[in-house]
């Protein structure tokens with residue numbers, strides 16, 4: 001598979017088959033993704049992968065927090081917070097495209113909330129990864145994690161494994177820190193649910209649009 005094909009073919013999957021991805025495949029992907037570039041070669045990324053019984057335990061522990069009324073407490077301000085102007089519009093368009101695919105009306109708050117909760121069920125994926133960097137680092141260092149994350153997603157795409165990157169998985173770091181092996185002093189930026197796509201699941205029909213080239217780049221000579 002060429003890089004172009006992997007980038008064009010990738011999309012976020014939110015409905016998975018229960019079959020786990022072989023551990024060798026997961027390790028191989030991370031082994032290659034660690035070759036990603038980073039500022040001064042600092043390689044500030046860490047991915048804590050949770051599978052099997054630990055994954056179930058983690059899901060239950062997160063829901064225990066949610067059901068006890070705990071509000072999200074991410075270490076870093078979430079990407080979706082405080083958006084303005086065109087970015088707010090795109091956030092709405094993304095949400096409505098998602099709800100539209102699921103047949104959820106804009107004012108159906110209950111159905112929207114139920115869909116949101118699926119984030120912490122890892123959308124049924126057999127694996128959840130938690131991407132972290134030292135909590136003292138700045139937003140410029142987060143670029144490195146983004147490159148690492150996209151590398152992982154493309155390498156998985158090449159191997160027929162689907163992913164959903166999730167800022168939502170940074171919302172309740174307490175249970176993650178207890179159950180997953182997140183390095184001391186690191187803070188979670190986002191998560192990544194992954195596994196084999198449940199082809200035909202309605203939730204996987206959503207396709208997000210993109211801005212044209214003229215909007216995302218400028219050329220001066």
Ligand SMILES: Cc1cc2nc3c(=O)[nH]c(=O)nc-3n(C[C@H](O)[C@H](O)[C@H](O)COP(=O)(O)O)c2cc1C
Nearest residue numbers: 010011012094119164165166167168169190207208
């Ligand atoms: C950093 C990051 C955080 C995201 N957080 C979530 C999330 O919490 N829940 C979710 O369902 N999708 C999440 N997404 C997926 C985006 O909604 C998706 O990438 C975007 O709409 C483009 O769609 P595509 O990935 O299918 O091309 C996130 C993506 C990124 C890169």
